[in-house]
Amino acid sequence: MRKIPVFTAALALVIAGTAACGSSSSPSSGKGGQAGSAAAFDPKTCQGGTLEVLNQASISKLDPARIYTSGGGNIPSLLFRTLTTRNRLPGQEGAKPAPDLATDLGTPSDGAKTWTYHLKDNLFFEDGTPITSDDVKYGIERSFAPELSGGAPYLRDWLVDASGYQGPYKQPEGIKAIETPDPKTIIFHLSKPEGDFPLLATATQFAPVPKAKDTGVDYEKHPVSSGPYMVATFEKKKTLDLVRNPHWSAATDPLRYACPDKINITAGLESAVINQRIATGSGQDANAVTTDTTVGPDQLAQLGSNPDLAKRVSKGEFPATTYLAFNPKVKPFDDIRVREAISYAVNRSTAVNAAGGTAVAGASTTFLPPQKALGYQPYDYFPAGATGNPAKAKELLAQAGYPNGLSITLDHEADDADNLGPKLATAIQDALKAAGITVTLKPSDDSGYRDVTGKPSTEPGLSLQYWGADWPSGGPFLIPIFDGRQIIDSGGNFNLAQLNDPAVNAEIDAINQITDPAQAQARWGALDAKLGQQALTVPLFYEKDVYLFGKNIKNAVPDGWRGQYDLARISVK
């Protein structure tokens, strides 16, 4: 829940394309042609054929220690089994974890500070060696090595005395906070209660790595598979071809159907090319899907008039919010009336249109996206309606001492790739104009943008921001943004309001101790609703993800965790 937003992670991500998906509370998800075919789909007779994956992101990392995923990723999850994994169900049910290598979701003790897992029987690597708890422990320890950086930062924070650990190459004694009393048991000792531990255990850092086969930074050339597929050929940044792993058994892994015999992944393509190829579907492209390219405006516009194409879309929701972030340390945003005025003035219709329309974004007034797993509670303290309430905004500005309007600067990214670019910025500018607020736009290069906004000393007063959750829970959504202890002065800060409220911090600690998801959800939602009253952000819209798939593809059902169809369950037969 810390320094790295999911979409940045997506760049680092091998191929997985986190920019994807999630649980779905909206009526749109789970509907469509694929839902019907899912009912008739039989995982026992789906085997055969070759699946083509067409992606933009280059495959730059394939080491389980270095991949940053939500729920284990799409492609990585074909190679790496983890202690737990996402349960791959559609809709709200899909936001829950399920046991993978472990027999259950883990046993908490000591107030959720100790978590114990037992491995299933008959688990093997691709070379036939049995998988032991030591292999899981070794995989986690490797991810602490500076040369294998890139994964989520949580474990370093959570494990007792692990923050200074430098990996097994320099410190072969390992991490004392992870115990393996026998080859089937692994115990984690945390420094503070973490009810979300089973959700973190879906990350590829929890995949077993055989110490005898570890070649350090070269390990990614052929990582040893524990999943249904293994690497046949891997050309960095270009192609990755997967074939069946003969030692994987469906008996121990009911979640992955592993239908195709082969999976060929091509990386580095243009988004328009990917969508056009899948839509046209000639030759091998009929068997094509993508894990990182949502549908473009071109195909989206065709969906209404092209029933064949309309049948070949998967609609899901990755939990993510696009919002305006205030820096209350900068005038005039120190005045809550100014922040409220802007909250009233925004036009969420033009903002949603800037992102591509209601097919790919939904207007929201809450910071948490509307998903039960995150604890969503509706609220709208500054009702702007669909197109803004400039009259009310003017009234508040006059009270705040700006009867003749106000001039402010809005920082945004230079291009529209992340939906934080000129399109959205000009929509905001146009909406605030009606309330007498003159907005000067200030674009920054995408790479430089985070540097500027992530450092409290250079943080602008108002900026366009995006936040996605590392796993479907309220914690990773609210903690980095509103926990005062997460303010990082040196850069990489996401608590842009620079809020450090002891009451909020204490509530976060209290919720982290809860191991019952339903209870925790209610508390996260209540916390979000309470924070909303301070108008520290202006939530604009939540993300909806529409993916195309090829003509021959069956069972392309978006899972509730990532909102994206799962390669482990797709068939081309």
Add this chain to the structure above:
Amino acid sequence: MTQTVLTEEAAADPGPSSPPLPRAALWRRLRHDKAAATGLVIIAVMVLVAVFAPVLTALEGQDPTTQHSELVDSAVGTPLGAHGGISGSHWLGVEPQTGRDLFARLVYGARISLGIAFGATAIQVLIGVSIGIAAGLGGRLVDSALGRLTDLSLAFPYVLFAIGLMAIVPDSIPRPLVLAVVIALVAWGGTARLARGQTLSLKTRDYVAAAKLSGAPPLRVARREILPGLVTPVLTYAALLVPSNMIAEAGLSFLGVGIRPPTPSWGQMLSQGTTWFRPDVLYVLVPGGALFVTLLAFTLLADGVRRILDPKNTEVAP
């Protein structure tokens, strides 16, 4: 690219021996040259459109930056209604996603396109003529130093250079001004060469020699004796520079390093259109057509002027 091609061709063309044609005669012949006259009329119309953009959009009742979410399909952002939402109040329809009025953006875009093209040309002529005359009148050392500088500017990959320059210019300077200066800075070489050649030929004329002998300082010689002789060839050449500068502006805006939103520009509209041309080809045709017609007009005019000034040409009656 286009810039270099036009530059080389024109720089080589006006012979140093052609006598300067009186401006009145040039104007008279231009009016009788059908192609050139057509070009002139179109340019005049475009300039009027640009100048009176606020009046035209007021007539239509729109402005170029207001977003109309009610005019686009809320699900996917395509304009409602046929042909991109063309109607009595939106003469060319509206932009996808934002619903901004296309006609308003087109006429305001003309301001940017023409303004930057003319501005950049003026700066180019200023730099080019100064350097050209200095090289022509100066000693051998000055001439060869300025000659190498000119060669360097001609050989520079201008798109890359311009992108680099645009990135380092601070935001506080108005963007159109920055664009005009950047475009001028990377493409003054042709004018300099032309001016130098013309200066060298004029230098040997008797009246120039007489002025020099009578003790006139070099600056005065340049201003009073050389400059008038440069006017017609440089103007002809400038007519060719305007369209190539327009392409440069459109190109940079297309690439996203030119004019910044929400200010409309034809290059930007084209770039937008490329994502939307399959649903409606109008999004590419409208800005592309405006750009094409204007460029064609300038080319017709420049061709006409060159034809009239060519001493070998006997078709046009004096």
